[in-house]
Amino acid sequence: MANDLTRRNNFLDNMMNMRNWMNDDFFSDLAPVADHMKTDISENDKSYTVKVDMPGFAKKDIHIDYANNILSITGHRDTFSDDADKEGNVLHSERRYGQMSRQYRLPDVDRSAISAHYENGVLTMSLPKLQADNSNDSHIEID
Structure with a gap:
């Protein structure tokens, strides 16, 4: 029983993480107006x-x-004219x-x-x- 509960909680956590990732990616183009x-x-x-x-x-x-x-x-x-490091890599x-x-x-x-x-x-x-x-x-x- 505890094993089923753990699996269900992990599944729900994974689904929430996926939803958050999709929202962040999908709405990222809308962020400049709202944020700036x-x-x-x-x-x-x-x-x-x-x-x-x-x-x-x-x-x-x-x-x-x-x-x-x-x-x-x-x-x-x-x-923007600034670089993150000597090679210009932005992290x-x-x-x-x-x-x-x-x-x-x-x-x-x-x-x-x-x-x-x-x-x-x-x-x-x-x-x-x-x-x-x-x-x-x-x-x-x-x-």
């Missing part, structure tokens, strides 16, 4: 504030666009290169007033909201 562009967005009556973690990017390699109520942020890294590498991007729906932003600042791997943006223009109010009072 974590975002905080806050909102008040006058603006949105967006903070995006983009460590290792040069400011010149970050592109920001706002169109049709969508904020798009794209970062691009070409290669383990988790850093990625290529293009990563995210999009966020933020309606009614005053495009001309958006500001962005990049420091210590964090992109911080202020997106002021459009102010309602009450001078063109089409409402007509009835006497």
